[in-house]
Structure formats: structure tokens, C-alpha cells
Amino acid sequence: MPIIAGELTMQALVVDISAPAGLRPAEVEDPVPAPDEALVAVRAVSLNFGDVNSVKAGLFEPGAVPGYEAAGIVEVEARDGSGPPRGARVATFGLDGAWATRRAVPVRELAVVPAGVELGAASTLPAAGVSALRAVRRLGPIVGRRVLITGASGGVGRYAVQLATMGGAEVIAAVGSEARGEGLADLGAAEVVVGIKRIAGPVHGVLETVGGQVLADAFAVLADGGSLQSIGCASGEPTTFEPLATVSDPHRVLETFMAGAAMGEDTRYLAALLAAGRLRPQVGWRGGWDRFAEAIEALCGRRVAGKAVLDVAAD
Numbered sequence: 001m002p003i004i005a006g007e008l009t010m011q012a013l014v015v016d017i018s019a020p021a022g023l024r025p026a027e028v029e030d031p032v033p034a035p036d037e038a039l040v041a042v043r044a045v046s047l048n049f050g051d052v053n054s055v056k057a058g059l060f061e062p063g064a065v066p067g068y069e070a071a072g073i074v075e076v077e078a079r080d081g082s083g084p085p086r087g088a089r090v091a092t093f094g095l096d097g098a099w100a101t102r103r104a105v106p107v108r109e110l111a112v113v114p115a116g117v118e119l120g121a122a123s124t125l126p127a128a129g130v131s132a133l134r135a136v137r138r139l140g141p142i143v144g145r146r147v148l149i150t151g152a153s154g155g156v157g158r159y160a161v162q163l164a165t166m167g168g169a170e171v172i173a174a175v176g177s178e179a180r181g182e183g184l185a186d187l188g189a190a191e192v193v194v195g196i197k198r199i200a201g202p203v204h205g206v207l208e209t210v211g212g213q214v215l216a217d218a219f220a221v222l223a224d225g226g227s228l229q230s231i232g233c234a235s236g237e238p239t240t241f242e243p244l245a246t247v248s249d250p251h252r253v254l255e256t257f258m259a260g261a262a263m264g265e266d267t268r269y270l271a272a273l274l275a276a277g278r279l280r281p282q283v284g285w286r287g288g289w290d291r292f293a294e295a296i297e298a299l300c301g302r303r304v305a306g307k308a309v310l311d312v313a314a315d
């Protein structure tokens, strides 16, 4: 397909702070891929706390196309020959550009999706799934150890519960209410708690996505030698530690976590787990992408168990 710069041939959700959820549908220019980028026809996108809230926080210029995760079909393969061929089904990651009918993606940020893995499910892997996977790895050996996962009801949390369980941990899933804990025991959680103060005994590792008081409470139950990975702050609340809370038990680590880049290889691994039925996609909301404002409202309102997926075109 010839790509002509400047042509308005692509549908997208673009930033418009006066519109619902800060977005409106529009026709925009097709992306022009670099030599190491494939052009992907998007079939499904998955929403994240991070991309949705960075729109609300005004981090994009008006007219920009946001979005981290999308899955679709390679329409034009990377010119340098490094990527999958035209027609390959792929899951993709980027810091923007996902919420559109076409996306240019560096080959290192995409993974071929095995036949049998549905593209909506695959779209939830590159940001939420890979972040969970890399955070679990940062805890080091977890076989037979207690691991606390906060915000366990969310997109990262539901994958983290499954992956930490797979790694041999005894997982304690912390959620905001009993209803938000539904389904987590089926994903492997040994214990589901509302409020960390109810946890009996210390934990070796914490994957923390909520921030605020939850971060301080989670650090307080960390065992000597344990690691807390501070992944996010979904609460938007500041954290106050009790005096000396961070200087007693000197071998505890509170570390900043960043998922980083080059998500392709880890996405491929997670897609293989989905294909094998060893990982369960956590799609708690699904609908056409014309319903984006409703999906964003549900996600930000903590009414989605896991991920919200928007269908852009038929798979």
C-alpha cells in the first residue's frame, strides 16, 4: 500500500480537552513508518490507567493520538526486513499512537500472536502484561515466598497475581472492596484482603500500584531482606511514613519500577502462555471503540475487573 504523507485517511481518537474523556474521533494523517517499523492495521486496543490519565493530565498536544497497546495485522512490513511479513497478527506497544486504525511500530515493540489467541486478548499484553511480568522478575526468587500485590483487581494487578503464582509465590491480593476481589482466588491468589493491615505476618515481596497510604502500609509488612516495587500511584494520593518506618529493618528495599521498552520479546512469551491456556486474559469490559468515553469512565471509576478493550475493526 503506498503511503502518502499528509493524506487524511486514518480514523483515530485525538486529544481534545473540551470533549468527553478528553478525546474525539477524527480523521488524521496515516503514520509514515521508519525503516525498522511495521505499519499495523489495528483491530483492538486496550486502555491503561497510564495512557487514559496522561490525556486527562494534559500531557498531550491537542490533536495528538495517544494509547500504549494495540493488536492488529501487519499491513506493510518493516523495510529493513527485520520484522514479520504482511498479514502477520501482532500485539504492539508504544508511548502513543495506539488509538487509531493504523499504527507504525518498531519491530522490537511488537510480537507475533499465535493462531488461537484472539487479538482483543492479545492487545492487553504489551503494557499491562509485560509490566506485571517484569515487576515479578524484579522480586528475584519467589518460590515458596509470600508476595503482596496491591491494586490486584486492576490490569497490571490481575496479570501480576497469575505470574507471581506461576513463579511459585504464595500470593496475597489486596483490593479496595470485597466485590473488587472477585475472581482473584481463581487466578491463584492464596488470600484476598481488603486493607493491608489485616495481613498476618510479613511478606517477602510487594508489587505496589496504588500509592498513598497503601504504599506506607505495604512497606510496613515487608520482611527483612524483602523488596517493594513501587509500580504506580493509581490513588493519586501522597504517602506519609511513620517516623523511623523507613530506617528500621535495614535490609528492606523500596524501589522505583519502570517497565522500560523493547516489549516485543516479553509480549511474545505472554502470548504463548495465553495460547497454552496457562495465562488468562483479563478483559473486564469490551465494546466498539465508538464507546471509548464509557470505557474510560468505567476504568477510572474502578468498575473494570482487569482490562477494558475497544474493538476497532473485525479480527
Ligand SMILES: NC(=O)c1ccc[n+]([C@@H]2O[C@H](COP(=O)([O-])OP(=O)(O)OC[C@H]3O[C@@H](n4cnc5c(N)ncnc54)[C@H](OP(=O)(O)O)[C@@H]3O)[C@@H](O)[C@H]2O)c1
Binding pocket: 048, 049, 050, 127, 128, 131, 151, 152, 153, 154, 155, 156, 157, 174, 175, 176, 177, 180, 209, 210, 230, 231, 232, 233, 234, 235, 236, 257, 258, 259, 260, 299, 300, 302, 306
Ligand atoms: N511503572 C511502570 O512501568 C508502570 C507500568 C504499568 C502501570 N503502571 C501504573 O500502575 C498503576 C496501575 O495501572 P493499571 O493499568 O493496572 O491500572 P488499573 O487497571 O486502573 O488498576 C488500578 C487499581 O488501583 C486501585 N485503586 C485504588 N485507588 C484508586 C483510585 N483512586 N483510582 C483508580 N484506581 C485505584 C483499583 O483497585 P480497587 O478498586 O480494588 O481499589 C484499581 O483496580 C497505575 O498507576 C499505572 O500508571 C506503571
